[in-house]
Amino acid sequence: MTNVLILGGTGWLSGRVAGRWLEEGAAVTCVARGARPAPDGAELVIADRAEPDAYAAVADREWDEIVDISSRAEHVAAAVEALGARTKHWTYVSTISVYADATMAGADESCPLAEPAEPGDEYDYSREKVAAEASARSAVGDRAAIVRAGLIVGPGDPTDRFGYWVSRFALAGKEPVLVPEAAGLMVQVIDVDDLAAYIVAVGRGRWSGTANATGDPIPFTEFVQLARRTAAHTGELVAADPDWLAAHEVNHWMGPRSLPLWLPADMPGHSTRTNAVYRSTGGALRPVSETLARTLDDERARGLDRERQSGLTRAEELALIADLTG
Known part of the structure; x- marks a missing residue:
């Protein structure tokens, strides 16, 4: 054994x-x-x-x-x-x-x-x-x-970063959702169960070396649209300029009063690491859409309007949208 x-x-x-x-x-x-x-x-x-x-x-x-x-x-x-x-x-x-x-x-x-x-x-x-x-x-x-x-995501995520978007779209329904203007920015994640399977596989095979265990980069705007479709959101997307968001104390990446996974423009390489070694050593990657669906089920079970470790509260978001569009 x-x-x-x-x-x-x-x-x-x-x-x-x-x-x-x-x-x-x-x-x-x-x-x-x-x-x-x-x-x-x-x-x-x-x-x-x-x-x-x-x-x-x-x-x-x-x-x-x-x-x-x-x-x-x-x-x-x-x-x-x-x-x-x-x-x-x-x-x-x-x-x-x-x-x-x-x-x-x-x-x-x-x-x-x-x-x-x-x-x-x-x-x-x-x-x-x-x-x-x-x-x-x-x-x-x-x-x-x-x-x-890479950024580990999926059901049970204690950081609340990845799940913010699909959860927020589901909570908003027909109402607007605030998003950053993010042309050229990327998102790169790995499902927690894909990563766990890889860790076991390299241990079982006693592989030695170093691997970036992460998914394929996708544009941030494409990720947002995937999350929106997964949650069947039909409301408006309200895009805000990064400088406007900074002036209104909206943070990057994670934590309270943030737009999770959104990165500063001066970090273009952060979410674009090659995963060639991971793939060549047997690492599998399920579609991001599948991880979003699994995450949405988990978010619903935990409560779409619960207190989160990362993101804007719905009240903060609606106040920002009113300020931006009013």
């Missing part, structure tokens, strides 16, 4: 990875703080990765595969030191945010990375991931797969 250790295994992505390995017939152990349950059939080892003895309960076992998704470089460094010699293969889930340059369209895995985080630095997500990648490579070497995930 394949013995798999998931450092995590109770969160959105890591829980799906654990579940996929269980479906493969593996014996799965999850190391997590215990705030959430592990998937049925997995062993849960409760530990805090900030503690020096975090891996004591699993460090004397032999593993076929270890999966880590942490964005804390010190946690990854401690894990590979404690466990790197005990596994046949290690998969570290990184991010396409590790790259230093977001201006080059179609860039591949060889592009320069951001400076790695150093102990004591103020937390920076991309720099932490760069340092974590380096730890995995140095300790596990040719037994490591570095999976640089």
